[in-house]
Amino acid sequence: LAKTTQPISMDSYEGQEVNITCSHNNIATNDYITWYQQFPSQGPRFIIQGYKTKVTNEVASLFIPADRKSSTLSLPRVSLSDTAVYYCLGLSNSGYALNFGKGTSLLVTP
Amino acid sequence: NAGVTQTPKFQVLKTGQSMTLQCAQDMNHEYMSWYRQDPGMGLRLIHYSVGAGITDQGEVPNGYNVSRSTTEDFPLRLLSAAPSQTSVYFCASSSSSGQIDEQYFGPGTRLTVT
Numbered sequence: 001l002a003k004t005t006q007p008i009s010m011d012s013y014e015g016q017e018v019n020i021t022c023s024h025n026n027i028a029t030n031d032y033i034t035w036y037q038q039f040p041s042q043g044p045r046f047i048i049q050g051y052k053t054k055v056t057n058e059v060a061s062l063f064i065p066a067d068r069k070s071s072t073l074s075l076p077r078v079s080l081s082d083t084a085v086y087y088c089l090g091l092s093n094s095g096y097a098l099n100f101g102k103g104t105s106l107l108v109t110p
Numbered sequence: 111n112a113g114v115t116q117t118p119k120f121q122v123l124k125t126g127q128s129m130t131l132q133c134a135q136d137m138n139h140e141y142m143s144w145y146r147q148d149p150g151m152g153l154r155l156i157h158y159s160v161g162a163g164i165t166d167q168g169e170v171p172n173g174y175n176v177s178r179s180t181t182e183d184f185p186l187r188l189l190s191a192a193p194s195q196t197s198v199y200f201c202a203s204s205s206s207s208g209q210i211d212e213q214y215f216g217p218g219t220r221l222t223v224t
Contacts, residue, residue, distance in 0.1 A: 032210045043114075043200045043215025044153070087152070093208035100145075100152035 004088045009105040018075040020104050022088030025069050030092040033064055033071045036100070038085045044100065048073070049091075075106075083108045111136050114216035116201050122222045123191040131186040131219050133201030139214070141204045142184040143168070144176065146197040147218075153200060159184055191223045 005023040012018045024033065032051050036044040037059075048055060050062040050071070061074040075082055087103040117132045135142065143158035155168030159178040173195060175187040184203075188195060199219045204211040 034210065043218055045215065046212040049210065091209035093210055098209060098213065102150070102152050
């Protein structure tokens with residue numbers, strides 16, 4: 001499993017774009033960068049996954065540079081309901097455990 | 111589809127008691143797993159199953175048993191509860207055992223052992 005490092009916490013105001021950066025210097029060739037979101041008192045929820053360049057869906061965008069040693073999750077125009085913990089994981093098809101770590105706790109305020 | 115369901119939502123046990131946490135999924139997923147999450151910590155894998163009749167240990171299996179007699183159900187048994195097992199327990203499933211496949215998590219069971 002790729003070891004990932006991300007900020008413990010971030011604060012934002014409603015309507016702003018939030019970028020959460022994740023470092024993964026030892027990412028393997030077969031690893032995909034995957035982000036999960038966890039609201040208080042709920043289980044984690046898959047939000048986006050990518051291998052390189054840019055991936056966008058209805059929730060977020062994921063930017064992965066060519067060297068793949070880091071990635072950035074971008075949440076456009078956050079709202080109060082985006083307050084959650086965001087986990088960055090480096091995953092492959094070998095092994096079973098998802099190493100969630102402590103994630104980044106995002107607090108969105110009015 | 112109900113997705114992944116877990117019962118009970120909350121449970122208080124006394125030290126030494128046993129109980130079973132229930133997990134069921136209606137997505138016909140082969141892979142199911144159990145995690146625990148302690149305050150301020152990430153999730154740690156307890157046990158997992160790659161299909162009916164097949165289970166294996168994760169990172170923190172001591173004190174827990176699992177079985178998988180059907181594709182839908184994956185119960186977690188606490189043999190003799192200890193205060194160290196106070197935690198939130200999440201069950202997850204996915205269509206295959208590959209890590210990169212989207213995992214669907216249940217709402218969790220909050221367990222307190224006194």
